[in-house]
Each structure stands twice: as structure tokens, then as C-alpha cells.
Amino acid sequence: xxxxxxxxxxxxxxxxxxxxxxxxxxxxxxxxxxxxxxxxxxxxxxxxxxxxxxxxxxxxxxxxxxxxxxxxxxxxxxxxxxxxxxxxxxxxxxxxxxxxxxxxxxxxxxxxxxxxxxxxxxxxxxxxxxxxxxxxxx
Amino acid sequence: xxxxxxxxxxxxxxxxxxxxxxxxxxxxxxxxxxxxxxxxxxxxxxxxxxxxxxxxxxxxxxxxxxxxxxxxxxxxxxxxxxxxxxxxxxxxxxxxxxxxxxxxxxxxxxxxxxxxxxxxxxxxxxxxxxxxxxxxxxxxxxxxxxxxxxxxxxxxxxxxxxxxxxxxxxxxxxxxxxxxxxxxxxxxxxxxxxxxxxxxxxxxxxxxxxxxxxxxxxxxxxxxxxxxxxxxxxxxxxxxxxxxxxxxxxxxxxxxxxxxxxxxxxxxxxxxxxxxxxxxxxxxxxxxxxxxxxxxxxxxxxxxxxxxxxxxxxxxxxxxxxxxxxxxxxxxxxxxxxxxxxxxxxxxxxxxxxxxxxxxxxxxxxxxxxxxxxxxxxxxxxxxxxxxxxxxxxxxxxxxxxxxxxxxxxxxxxxxxxxxxxxxxxxxxxxxxxxxxxxxxxxxxxxxxxxxxxxxxxxxxxxxxxxxxxxxxxxxxxxxxxxxxxxxxxxxxxxxxxxxxxxxxxxxxxxxxxxxxxxxxxxxxxxxxxxxxxxxxxxxxxxxxxx
Ligand SMILES: Cc1cc2nc3c(=O)[nH]c(=O)nc-3n(C[C@H](O)[C@H](O)[C@H](O)COP(=O)(O)OP(=O)(O)OC[C@H]3O[C@@H](n4cnc5c(N)ncnc54)[C@H](O)[C@@H]3O)c2cc1C
Ligand code: SF4
Numbered sequence: 164x165x166x167x168x169x170x171x172x173x174x175x176x177x178x179x180x181x182x183x184x185x186x187x188x189x190x191x192x193x194x195x196x197x198x199x200x201x202x203x204x205x206x207x208x209x210x211x212x213x214x215x216x217x218x219x220x221x222x223x224x225x226x227x228x229x230x231x232x233x234x235x236x237x238x239x240x241x242x243x244x245x246x247x248x249x250x251x252x253x254x255x256x257x258x259x260x261x262x263x264x265x266x267x268x269x270x271x272x273x274x275x276x277x278x279x280x281x282x283x284x285x286x287x288x289x290x291x292x293x294x295x296x297x298x299x300x301x
Numbered sequence: 302x303x304x305x306x307x308x309x310x311x312x313x314x315x316x317x318x319x320x321x322x323x324x325x326x327x328x329x330x331x332x333x334x335x336x337x338x339x340x341x342x343x344x345x346x347x348x349x350x351x352x353x354x355x356x357x358x359x360x361x362x363x364x365x366x367x368x369x370x371x372x373x374x375x376x377x378x379x380x381x382x383x384x385x386x387x388x389x390x391x392x393x394x395x396x397x398x399x400x401x402x403x404x405x406x407x408x409x410x411x412x413x414x415x416x417x418x419x420x421x422x423x424x425x426x427x428x429x430x431x432x433x434x435x436x437x438x439x440x441x442x443x444x445x446x447x448x449x450x451x452x453x454x455x456x457x458x459x460x461x462x463x464x465x466x467x468x469x470x471x472x473x474x475x476x477x478x479x480x481x482x483x484x485x486x487x488x489x490x491x492x493x494x495x496x497x498x499x500x501x502x503x504x505x506x507x508x509x510x511x512x513x514x515x516x517x518x519x520x521x522x523x524x525x526x527x528x529x530x531x532x533x534x535x536x537x538x539x540x541x542x543x544x545x546x547x548x549x550x551x552x553x554x555x556x557x558x559x560x561x562x563x564x565x566x567x568x569x570x571x572x573x574x575x576x577x578x579x580x581x582x583x584x585x586x587x588x589x590x591x592x593x594x595x596x597x598x599x600x601x602x603x604x605x606x607x608x609x610x611x612x613x614x615x616x617x618x619x620x621x622x623x624x625x626x627x628x629x630x631x632x633x634x635x636x637x638x639x640x641x642x643x644x645x646x647x648x649x650x651x652x653x654x655x656x657x658x659x660x661x662x663x664x665x666x667x668x669x670x671x672x673x674x675x676x677x678x679x680x681x682x683x684x685x686x687x688x689x690x691x692x693x694x695x696x697x698x699x700x701x702x703x704x705x706x707x708x709x710x711x712x713x714x715x716x717x718x719x720x721x722x723x724x725x726x727x728x729x730x731x732x733x734x735x736x737x738x739x740x741x742x743x744x745x746x747x748x749x750x751x752x753x754x755x756x757x758x759x760x761x762x763x764x765x766x767x768x769x770x771x772x773x774x775x776x777x778x779x780x781x782x783x784x785x786x787x788x789x790x791x792x793x794x795x796x797x798x799x800x801x802x803x804x805x806x807x808x809x810x811x812x813x814x815x816x817x818x819x820x821x822x823x824x825x826x827x828x829x830x831x832x833x834x835x836x837x838x839x840x841x842x843x844x845x846x847x848x
Contacts, residue, residue: 181690187699206357242691269690274356277676277698279348294702296675297642298346299515 165203165211170218174199176234177221180241181272187293188286190272198275198284210267216257217264221248223255305331305546305584306847308567310553310599313398314829315816315836316590317531317539318446320547322840324539328847331582332536332545333569335552335591336362336394339401344522348674352393352402352783353520355385360521361402362394367731370594372779373740381728390625390739390781392592396549399592399783400530400829404519404645404671405500407452408826409443409834412436412463413656414663414713417822421662427744428622428718429662432821433793433802436463442834447498450529450833451506454498461493461652471503474512479639479706480648483669486765487651497647497668500830502527509533518645519671552732554579555603556587556812562607564812570732577732586843590816590836593623593785597722597818598737600789600799600806613789613806613814616796620722623739624787624823625780627747629665629754630709632682633767640703646672654757655713655825662746665710665754665825667761678702684771706767708758711784712751713825715744720779722788742777751775784828789818804839815839 166174178190187193203211224244225233233241247253251262275284277291285291291298307323309316312334320332337343339361350358358365365383372380372388382389393399413420415432423429444467446452453471456462473496476484487494501523502511510525518528526533539545553569566583589596597620601611613619650668658664673682679689679698682705688694719741726735755772762770792798795807804819806812815836817828824831 182695183692185692185695187695245690273679273689274349274676277348277674277679279346279674281345281347282349290698291675293699294675294678295640295642296516296702298517299513299642299644 165200166215166218170215172234173218173222174214176241177245177268178272180238180245181269182276188289190276192286193276193289194284194286195272195275197286198278198282199271201283202271207271213259213264213267216259217261217268220253220255220257220259220261224248224253227254303582305329305582307331307586307588307843308333308582308584309588309590310567311398311589311591311595311816312396312531312536312547312549313393313590313592313816314400314531314832316588317397317400317536318833318836319588319590319815319840319843320539320545321535322837323844323847324542324545326844326848328544328844330539330545331584332539332547333551333553333567334396334547334549336396336549338396338547338549339522341522341524344402346517346521348676351520354674354677354680355391358385359391359393363391369728369730370736371725371728371738373738379725379738388739390594390785392783392785396536396547397530397532401532402520402522403530403829404647404827405528406647406827407447407454407498407500407830408666408824409462410436410824410826410831411461411655414822414824417663424662424715424744424746426717427746428716430790430792430797430821433791439831439834439838440465442837443830445837446830446833450500450534451502451509452498452500453503455496458495459652461655469498471506474499474501474503474645474648477643477646477648478641479669482635482637482639482765483649483706483708483761486761489764490760492651492653492761494649494651497650499645499647500529501645502529512645514643516642516644516672517674552734553591553599554732554734556589556599556612557581558603558605558607558612562605564612564809585847586811586813588813588815588843590814592816593788593818594722594737594739594781596814596816597788598724601724602735612812613799613809615808618790618797618799620788621718622716622787622790623720623722623779623781623785624714624716624743624820625782625784626711626714626823627751627775627780628709629712629751629758629775630667630707631755631758631762631770631772632684632705632707633762633765634701634769635704635706635766636768637766639706642672644672646670654754658753661750661753662715663713663750663825665712665750667708667710667754667758670707670709675702678705682707684769706762706765708761710754711825711827712747712754714780714823715746715750716787716822717741717744739779739781741779743780745777748775748777784823786817786820786823786828789814790821791819792821803842804835813839813843
């Protein structure tokens with residue numbers, strides 16, 4: 164990935180709260196990582212600095228609130244932090260607007276999860292099976 | 302220099318038809334198209350880059366690099382936007398134009414749609430006007446479009462429409478599961494409904510296949526050639542006469558005029574190995590069919606000493622009255638099974654509210670929607686009070702992707718002369734040509750119509766068993782987009798219109814417009830069949846003039 168490994172772990176953990184596992188895969192198992200990897204190198208290359216800044220700031224929030232890295236938090240704690248970011252209620256200095264960062268993250272995760280497989284996400288067409296979209300005559 | 306009887310700029314809905322009519326009448330035609338000639342595989346099935354959801358680009362052009370426009374926002378500031386970004390108002394750029402990937406709804410306008418000013422009066426500040434021709438004048442050409450391209454529908458059930466001499470050549474597409482509750486709901490309300498007329502083959506037609514109900518119809522190309530655009534009908538017919546030369550990826554730069562101001566031909570540009578090659582051709586007639594925004598841009602960019610403000614623009618009319626459609630409607634959750642995944646997905650409509658609505662001007666047709674890929678649904682179809690993330694957001698997709706109904710319709714807009722296309726001399730595209738600049742809004746009376754139709758949509762969904770129903774109010778904005786029209790309106794008075802009733806630009810003998818630009822008003826219907834009917838009519842007229 165284009166992000167460093169620590170930021171990537173944060174991204175993965177956050178994505179898996181945006182689309183959590185149930186009977187169907189979570190975001191990362193659903194291919195969101197593969198999708199984002201290619202997008203960061205192409206269409207979203209200009210958004211990489213915003214991702215780096217936002218994910219680093221999310222980590223800083225985790226330290227302030229729970230004194231631990233985001234990835235090690237309980238799911239409920241991760242959700243609480245993400246809700247704060249979504250509402251713009253942050254404690255640390257953010258160089259990207261937190262609400263805009265969160266909306267962007269949610270959108271890109273959904274794209275990777277629900278897109279057509281040529282975009283490298285939606286592994287095994289699991290999200291389409293979940294919603295009942297069956298491609299016909301392609 | 303190469304010489305033709307006619308050069309046609311733009312191989313879309315209007316241009317493709319004029320090319321076919323002229324070539325079959327024996328005239329030598331050059332058809333120039335800025336976009337490529339796309340095969341089915343080129344259009345593909347990308348759910349993030351389609352003409353319906355264009356998050357990172359399009360599948361039918363234009364390319365997102367090198368083709369900017371300037372948009373003046375509500376803040377009065379100019380913004381430079383790329384084709385897939387909000388405000389650009391894209392349609393398409395390829396052989397077939399919008400018809401390469403359209404939804405193919407094939408609506409005739411109603412007789413009243415040609416007489417809006419007489420029927421309703423002209424609201425202050427609007428440029429609402431009657432057409433210089435009537436429904437009856439256009440009726441034979443609607444029929445021609447329906448039969449020559451191939452149209453399915455149930456004419457007998459369309460009781461609010463004007464008289465017609467002939468029905469559709471094919472029966473309507475079959476109903477699907479979601480037709481059932483909507484039909485029931487309309488019956489309970491006492492509303493009349495009917496299938497949606499489509500330029501889609503419900504059975505094999507003219508050597509092309511029947512619809513197989515795939516689920517990527519609108520915004521994509523058809524796997525069986527059942528969807529009839531100009532790219533698989535009139536353009537191949539034109540080419541097979543041997544009289545028509547099609548050059549794709551050829552950008553028309555300007556319309557050329559001589560010292561006396563007469564139109565003599567065009568100049569176009571082709572990109573070759575990273576360099577631009579400029580070609581000039583002569584022709585007896587030039588037909589501008591570049592779509593409502595680009596046609597205005599080309600006329601304005603073709604200024605000369607004789608025409609310092611652009612061609613046809615003596616009275617500052619070119620580019621004004623830009624219209625499209627506000628889509629007004631509502632969504633609902635239905636508890637019964639309504640999904641069967643059979644495309645195209647548009648199955649039922651009512652034209653009960655196109656006219657005769659107390660207190661508002663005109664109205665709109667209402668219909669159900671095309672099937673949506675899941676990511677498109679995620680973007681457009683979740684209720685505002687449902688979280689877009691977490692287990693709840695995921696559960697909503699899982700439970701309601703196949704239980705959400707959408708009914709909406711294209712609101713007849715009230716034109717505003719200040720909603721307009723100009724050129725931005727300081728911003729140029731990859732060919733070095735000044736780009737289109739869009740500013741203004743439609744007339745505010747449009748909002749009342751949109752609001753009225755939103756209420757009707759909610760009413761229909763409630764009567765159809767909708768449990769949760771939601772919709773959003775419209776705010777005033779500029780409109781254009783895929784239904785763009787109005788920028789070179791027809792009329793008898795050169796001070797308030799750009800062309801005569803055949804699309805001939807006032808004060809020119811041999812310069813014509815043939816595309817959505819001609820529409821005086823844009824109906825409460827998708828516009829393409831009217832564009833096609835006008836093109837058949839103008840084409841016949843130009844062919845006679847050339848003979
Ligand atoms: C996804 C989608 C769905 C739609 N669904 C429907 C529907 O169901 N029913 C309906 O009625 N309408 C529908 N439409 C709209 C319909 O396609 C348009 O109304 C119609 O194509 C407009 O016709 P036109 O001739 O005005 O322009 P276009 O079809 O846009 O053709 C103009 C052509 O000119 C070319 N051009 C522009 N500038 C230049 C230049 N300088 N040199 C050379 N070439 C140039 C363009 O690339 C384009 O191909 C849909 C459109 C889209 C994209
Ligand atoms: S739904 Fe029918 S007409 Fe539309 S693309 Fe699929 S097969 Fe073609």
C-alpha cells in the first residue's frame with residue numbers, strides 16, 4: 164500500500180467498523196483494501212495526503228481518549244471515536260476537516276464493498292449476494 | 302480542399318438522424334464526432350465510471366482530462382469543473398451521443414407542451430414561449446422516429462397524449478414484480494397508468510435482437526443491440542449508402558464564413574501522436590448537432606468580422622434559456638417482494654399530471670425507475686435518517702436494496718433567459734478552444750411544479766403500500782445535464798429566437814441546428830424522441846433545399 168503500515172492498520176480497522184462483519188464479510192474481507200490500493204495509485208492519488216493526515220489524527224484521538232492505538236481498542240470504543248470524528252467533535256489538532264475526512268472515508272469504503280469486481284473490490288461478489296443483485300447476461 | 306453537400310457536427314441523437322436522411326437522399330455528408338466510436342466492450346460494466354454514476358469518469362465520454370467547463374456558482378464565483386464533477390452538466394461524447402448509453406424512454410410531447418405561453422401566460426422574468434410549430438406538425442415525424450428506430454409501447458393506453466395515426470411497431474416490454482403494487486396504488490387513486498414507451502426492442506426488429514432484461518441498462522450499452530440509438534440505426538444506414546463519411550475523435554473548432562458572412566464549411570482538429578492536425582472542409586450546408594451546451598459554444602466560438610458576437614447571435618439569443626429537467630419524486634419501502642432483477646426496470650408511468658394542475662404551470666410525467674447497481678443505490682437511495690455506516694447502514698442495504706421503490710418524473714421547466722451558455726475566453730480545452738461557461742438558474746416557478754410533483758409521487762407510493770416514504774425539496778439551480786435543451790430556440794421572431802421552424806439559423810441560408818438546442822420548452826417528458834422527430838423534419842427540409 165501507499166500508506167505506511169501503521170496508517171494502513173488504522174485504515175483497515177476503521178473500514179471494518181464502517182462495514183462490520185455479520186453473516187457477510189467486513190470491509191477488508193470484502194475487498195476494500197484491494198480497491199483502495201489501486202485507487203490511491205490512480206484516481207485518488209490526490210487524496211492520499213488527506214488520508215495520511217486524517218488517519219494520523221484518528222490515531223492521536225485514540226491516544227487522547229483511550230491511551231491506546233486505534234487498532235487495539237474495543238469495537239465499541241472504535242465506534243465512539245468514529246462517531247466523534249463524524250460529528251467534528253475532536254480534541255486534537257486536525258489538518259483535514261474531520262467531518263469531511265469521515266464522509267470521504269465512508270464513501271470510499273462503500274465503493275470498494277459494493278462496486279463491480281473489475282474495480283478489485285467486492286471479492287467473491289459477496290456484497291451483491293447480500294443485497295440480492297445478480298448480474299444477468301454479462 | 303474536400304467539399305461536401307453537408308457537414309454535420311456531432312453524431313448524437315439529432316446529428317445521426319440528419320446524416321441518415323441526407324445520405325439516403327443522395328447527398329454527400331461528412332459527420333464529425335468529437336468522441337470515439339465505442340464498441341460494447343469499450344463501454345463496459347464499470348459501476349463507478351458510467352454515464353449514470355460517474356464518480357471517477359464516464360464510459361461514454363468526454364474524458365475527464367482536457368475538457369473543462371466554467372460554472373458560475375450561487376456565490377457568483379467562477380469555478381472550473383471537470384466532466385464528472387457537479388455543475389458540468391454532461392451528456393455524452395461518442396458516436397451515438399447520449400443515445401449510445403441512454404435509457405431510451407421515448408416520449409412524445411403533448412399538444413399543450415407546444416403552447417405553454419398561450420395556455421399558462423408568461424411568468425414575470427421567464428422566457429416561456431409557444432413553439433413556432435404544433436404537435437400536429439410534428440406528429441408524422443414522431444411516427445417516423447418510432448418506426449425507423451424501433452419503439453415498444455401501448456399507444457392505446459396513453460389517453461392523455463395527442464392523436465396519432467399509427468401505434469407502436471412493437472408491444473410494450475413486460476411488466477415486472479414492482480409494477481404490481483404501483484398499478485394497484487394508481488387504481489386505488491383513480492389514476493390512469495400505462496407502460497413506458499421505449500426505443501427498445503421487445504421483440505427482434507430490423508435485424509437487431511430483443512431485450513434480454515439485463516440489469517445494466519441506463520448508462521450502459523446493450524448486449525443484444527435491442528436498445529436503439531442512432532449508432533445502431535440511422536448512422537449505419539447513412540454509412541451503407543456510401544454517401545456519408547464518419548470521422549470520430551474529430552473536434553470541430555469553428556464554423557467558417559466568407560468575407561460576406563456566408564457559411565462555407567468548418568475547421569476540425571484531430572489529435573495524432575500527441576500533436577494536433579487541423580483540417581478545413583467546404584460544404585454547402587453546415588448542421589450543428591453538438592448538444593445544447595456545445596452547439597451554443599460552437600456558434601459563439603465561430604465569430605468573425607461580420608459576426609463579432611458569434612453566428613446567429615445578432616440579438617444575443619444564442620446560449621440563453623438553457624433547460625433540462627428537475628427530477629421530482631419520492632422513495633418508499635414496500636414490505637412485499639418487488640425485486641426480480643429484470644431490466645431495464647422502468648415499467649409503469651402516469652401522465653395524469655402533465656397539465657391541468659391547479660396553481661402550477663404544466664407538470665410532469667411520473668414513472669418508476671431503472672434498476673440501479675448497488676453502489677449507485679447506496680449513493681442515491683438511502684433515507685436521510687439511516688446511518689450510512691456501521692451495522693445499521695449495512696443492514697439497510699441488505700434488507701431494502703430490493704424493497705425500495707422510486708417514482709419520479711422530469712418536471713417541465715420554466716425557462717429563464719439568464720440561465721445560459723457563454724464562452725470563457727480565459728479557459729481553453731485540450732484543443733485550445735475556449736470552453737463553455739454556464740451561469741444562472743431556471744425560473745423560480747419551476748420549484749412550484751417540482752413541489753407539486755413531489756407530493757403526487759408520495760401520494761402514489763402511499764397508495765401502493767409504501768411504509769416508510771421520503772423525498773427532498775428542490776432548490777433553485779441551473780439545469781441542463783442529460784436532458785439539456787433550449788439554447789438555440791426556434792421561433793418566428795429573430796429577436797427572441799435563434800432559428801426558424803426548420804432549425805435554420807436566422808439570417809443564414811445554409812446554417813442549421815438539429816439537436817436539443819431547438820426546444821422552446823422541454824416538456825414534462827424525457828426529450829430525445831422530440832429531438833429525433835425534429836431532426837427527421839429538418840433533415841427532410843434540408844434534403845429538399847439541397848436538391
Ligand atoms: C445515461 C443517459 C440516459 C438517458 N436516458 C434518456 C431517456 O431514457 N429518454 C430520453 O429521452 N433521453 C435520455 N437521455 C438524454 C438523451 O440521450 C439526449 O436528450 C440526447 O442524446 C440529446 O441529443 P442531441 O442531439 O441534442 O445531443 P447528443 O446526443 O449529446 O449529441 C451531441 C454529439 O455532439 C458531439 N460534439 C459536441 N461538440 C462537438 C464538436 N465541437 N465537434 C464534434 N462533435 C461534437 C458530442 O460528443 C455528442 O456525441 C439520456 C442520456 C444519458 C446520458
Ligand atoms: S435491459 Fe434490455 S435493452 Fe436494456 S441493455 Fe439490457 S438487454 Fe439491452
